[in-house]
Amino acid sequence: MTDARLSLVFSALADPTRRDIVARLAAGDATVNELAEPYDVTVQAVSKHIKVLEDAGLVSRSRDAQRRPCHLEAEVFDLMTKWIERYRREAEDRFRRLDALLEQMDEQPATDTPTKEAS
Amino acid sequence: MTDARLSLVFSALADPTRRDIVARLAAGDATVNELAEPYDVTVQAVSKHIKVLEDAGLVSRSRDAQRRPCHLEAEVFDLMTKWIERYRREAEDRFRRLDALLEQMDEQPATDTPTKEAS
DNA sequence: TCCATGTTCAACCGGTTGGTTAAATACCCT
DNA sequence: AGGGTATTTAACCAACCGGTTGAACATGGA
Numbered sequence: 001m002t003d004a005r006l007s008l009v010f011s012a013l014a015d016p017t018r019r020d021i022v023a024r025l026a027a028g029d030a031t032v033n034e035l036a037e038p039y040d041v042t043v044q045a046v047s048k049h050i051k052v053l054e055d056a057g058l059v060s061r062s063r064d065a066q067r068r069p070c071h072l073e074a075e076v077f078d079l080m081t082k083w084i085e086r087y088r089r090e091a092e093d094r095f096r097r098l099d100a101l102l103e104q105m106d107e108q109p110a111t112d113t114p115t116k117e118a119s
Numbered sequence: 120m121t122d123a124r125l126s127l128v129f130s131a132l133a134d135p136t137r138r139d140i141v142a143r144l145a146a147g148d149a150t151v152n153e154l155a156e157p158y159d160v161t162v163q164a165v166s167k168h169i170k171v172l173e174d175a176g177l178v179s180r181s182r183d184a185q186r187r188p189c190h191l192e193a194e195v196f197d198l199m200t201k202w203i204e205r206y207r208r209e210a211e212d213r214f215r216r217l218d219a220l221l222e223q224m225d226e227q228p229a230t231d232t233p234t235k236e237a238s
Numbered sequence: 239t240c241c242a243t244g245t246t247c248a249a250c251c252g253g254t255t256g257g258t259t260a261a262a263t264a265c266c267c268t
Numbered sequence: 269a270g271g272g273t274a275t276t277t278a279a280c281c282a283a284c285c286g287g288t289t290g291a292a293c294a295t296g297g298a
Contacts (some may be wrong), residue, residue: 007133014130015256016122019202021222032275045257047276052255066265066274074210077203078196083138084196090145118194134286151245164287166246169283185244185295 005057009076012056017041018049025072028086032068070107124176125202128195131175137162137168141177151187165176 013019021035038048040043053059057076061068132138155165169189174177176195181189222227 003135005133006138008177010129011133014126014133016126019125023206026206026213028213041257048256068275072206072210074214077207080203081200084199087142087145087191088193088196088200091191094147097192105155113236161288187245
C-alpha cells in the first residue's frame with residue numbers, strides 16, 4: 001500500500017524542476033504564478049509539475065481568491081527517510097559483519113569454510 | 120553537478136522492482152540471475168534495471184567467472200538523506216515560526232501588520 | 239575445441255512524460 | 269454584466285521507459 005505512494009514520491013522528486021519547487025516551498029508557501037516565474041517554461045507546465053507533487057502528497061493547496069497557494073507537506077519526507085535509512089542500516093550492518101569476518105580469517109586462516117550454498 | 124546525480128538516484132528508486140532489488144541487495148550481494156528469479160519478467164529486463172541502478176551509483180559490480188555479482192553502494196543514500204533532511208528541517212522550522220507567530224497574535228491581536236509585500 | 243551458463247546488446251512496441259498552444263474555468267472588481 | 273487575473277483542461281508532439289524477442293558476447297569445464 002505504501003509502495004505505490006513511495007513510487008509517486010520518488011518519481012515526483014526525480015525531476016530537477018520539481019525538486020527546485022520543493023526547495024522553494026520549504027522557504028514558504030507560494031502561488032503557481034510565483035513558482036513559475038523563474039523557469040523558462042509556460043505556467044501550464046509548472047501547473048502540471050505541481051499536480052505531480054500534489055498527487056505524491058508532497059504539496060497541498062488552499063484557495064485565496066483566484067490564487068491556489070501551494071504548501072509543502074513535510075511529513076511525506078518521513079516516509080522516504082524511513083525507507084532509505086532501513087536499507088542503509090542493513091547494508092552497514094552487513095559491512096560490519098564482513099569486517100569482523102575478515103579479521104577472524106586473519107587470525108585463523110584457510111580452514112576452507114564453504115561460503116555459499118544456494119538452494 | 121550533484122543535481123543530475125540526484126535525478127538519476129530518485130528516478131532509479133521510483134520503480135518498485137528496482138526498490139525491491141535494492142532491498143534484497145541490502146541483505147547481501149547477488150548475481151543478475153539470482154536477482155531476476157523471483158520476478159516474472161525476463162532476465163534481460165532485470166539486467167536493464169540493474170544498469171539503471173548502476174548508472175545512479177546505487178549498485179556496483181565485480182566479476183566472478185560468467186557471473187556479475189551486484190553490490191549495494193550504501194553511501195549514495197547519504198546524498199538523498201541530506202537532500203531530504205535539509206528541506207524537511209526548513210519546513211519544520213517554518214512551521215515552528217508560524218506557531219510562535221500565532222501565539223504572539225493571540226496575545227496582542229489585530230495591529231493590522233502588513234503581511235505580504237512582493238517585489 | 240565445443241558446449242553450457244550467465245549476461246548484455248539491438249531492435250522493436252505501447253504507454254507515460256514533459257513540453258507546447260489554445261480554450262475553458264474560477265474568482266475579483268467596477 | 270463585463271473585464272482582468274490566476275489557474276486548469278484538452279489536444280497534440282517528441283522523447284523516454286519498461287517490457288519483449290532474438291542474437292551476440294564472455295567465461296569456465298568436459
